Amino acid sequence: MRCIKCGRKANKGRRHPCRHCGGKVISVSNKMLRVCQLFAEAGFNVSRAEIGAYTAMGVGYNVTSICVYFDEVYPREVFVGLPEAFLYEDRQGGESRVRHNPHSSMYRALMQDEQTREQSMISLLAGFMDDKDIEAMQAVGKLLGGVHA
Numbered sequence: 001m002r003c004i005k006c007g008r009k010a011n012k013g014r015r016h017p018c019r020h021c022g023g024k025v026i027s028v029s030n031k032m033l034r035v036c037q038l039f040a041e042a043g044f045n046v047s048r049a050e051i052g053a054y055t056a057m058g059v060g061y062n063v064t065s066i067c068v069y070f071d072e073v074y075p076r077e078v079f080v081g082l083p084e085a086f087l088y089e090d091r092q093g094g095e096s097r098v099r100h101n102p103h104s105s106m107y108r109a110l111m112q113d114e115q116t117r118e119q120s121m122i123s124l125l126a127g128f129m130d131d132k133d134i135e136a137m138q139a140v141g142k143l144l145g146g147v148h149a
């Protein structure tokens with residue numbers, strides 16, 4: 001558990017605001033903190049993030065699963081230009097997420113060792129958020145009734 005605003009660690013299971021800065025405390029690993037912070041700075045309501053490896057049935061290689069979850073469903077238009085290795089999905093119960101797309105050719109091209117793959121995927125997602133015109137993104141979100149600035 002970490003504060004998405006200041007990055008400080010919070011006690012396990014604590015869901016109330018960070019005692020240092022009042023920021024939102026979410027379940028996120030060190031590796032994924034920066035990406036989550038970029039989304040939060042852009043006005044997204046991030047709920048948690050995960051990164052990990054699993055062996056995909058029938059494909060014969062390890063898959064790196066990377067996923068950022070949101071407490072809201074955002075219009076797809078907000079995510080135009082997402083790297084090919086990622087997908088945006090609506091989920092049930094007012095939740096949405098950006099996750100890896102194991103079927104994309106870009107994702108398959110990242111079949112190095114686990115660490116390199118994790119790093120490449122984090123960089124891709126962070127790069128996407130860094131390049132985003134945040135104001136334009138928020139304007140589209142507001143227009144379509146999603147992102148709160």
Ligand SMILES: [Zn+2]
Pocket residue numbers: 003004005006007008018019020021022023
């Ligand atoms: Zn904090």
